Amino acid sequence: MAPTTALVPVEEYRALAVAPEQLKEIIAENVGALGASEFDLDRVSIPTGGGTAWSVPTIEGEELVKEIAGIIVMQRDARAYWERSLDESGGGTPPDCTSTDGLVGYGLPGGDCTTCELAKFGSKSGGRKGQACKQMKQLFMLRPDTLLPMVVNLPPTSVAPIRKYMLRLASDARPYYAVITRLTLEKVMNGGGVPYARAVPSVAGPVPDEQLPAIRSYMAALKPVLARTVAPAESEYEG
Numbered sequence: 001m002a003p004t005t006a007l008v009p010v011e012e013y014r015a016l017a018v019a020p021e022q023l024k025e026i027i028a029e030n031v032g033a034l035g036a037s038e039f040d041l042d043r044v045s046i047p048t049g050g051g052t053a054w055s056v057p058t059i060e061g062e063e064l065v066k067e068i069a070g071i072i073v074m075q076r077d078a079r080a081y082w083e084r085s086l087d088e089s090g091g092g093t094p095p096d097c098t099s100t101d102g103l104v105g106y107g108l109p110g111g112d113c114t115t116c117e118l119a120k121f122g123s124k125s126g127g128r129k130g131q132a133c134k135q136m137k138q139l140f141m142l143r144p145d146t147l148l149p150m151v152v153n154l155p156p157t158s159v160a161p162i163r164k165y166m167l168r169l170a171s172d173a174r175p176y177y178a179v180i181t182r183l184t185l186e187k188v189m190n191g192g193g194v195p196y197a198r199a200v201p202s203v204a205g206p207v208p209d210e211q212l213p214a215i216r217s218y219m220a221a222l223k224p225v226l227a228r229t230v231a232p233a234e235s236e237y238e239g
Contacts, residue, residue: 007069007180008144010207015147016214020221023147041140042150044068046158050187050195056150068183069204072176073149073219074140075166077102081118081133085125102135129191130156137162141181142218149222152183158199165201177215180204 010016015023031040042057053064079102080095097107097118105113113119116133124130137159140149154162169176182204185197207215 007205010071010180010211013071013142013144015142015218016211018147020217023218023221026147041148043153044150045153046155046197046199047185048196050197052185052187052197054183054185066184068141068143068150068152069180070141070143070150071179071207071215072139072181073142073215073222074138075176076100076138076140078136078138079105079113079119079133080136081105081107083108097133105133135159139181139183140222141183152199154199157196161199162201169203174206177219178207178212180207 018026044054044056047053047055053066054068055062056065056068057063079097079099081097082093083096084093095107097105097110099105099113103113105111105116109116109118113133117123118133119131119135121129121131123132125132135156137154139152139154139162141152142149165181166176169179180203182202184200184202186200187195188198189195
């Protein structure tokens, strides 16, 4: 397992040395006219069974690391509902209803997520306390050695820690892209004594003020490139 890595200065991030137009050209040359979606990016999910190491994709293969550090350049609330459970479907099926902002759902039943019965606690099958429609968080993290961000998929059990982290940054008058965020994992037990892993976010360091314009330009260039969306896979959001 790879050890915890030293913090890389923002000035050494490869993506910030590339002009936004050049970034678009590189992506267009490699993936063609259809462009890319967020689901074409490298993706990382919380490990099952209470594991405390992230499995991060690399050119050479998967690498186990104790932490992920980078700049969050996009973040998104999302929801997804599968009428059939993962055990019944075997996974790999698109959701019956999905939301890319956590507010409006598309599919069946669709509509206002804030008033949907499936988004209420206690709606999960089997009389469990959770929500039938899963509330999720996606963090698009730019790492020092890559031109494109990695998508960190966080299940319902990790939404609250990330939300508190974001609010603490807001209370300190810092947008999420103005810091280098470190994500580690902690092993916890649910009410039934079953272990699971939960994301633990922290500030690894500040982004210098002089680097913020470059990050904002990068973010502006990235959004239209990743405009095409795809439904998530249920196996990414267990928990």
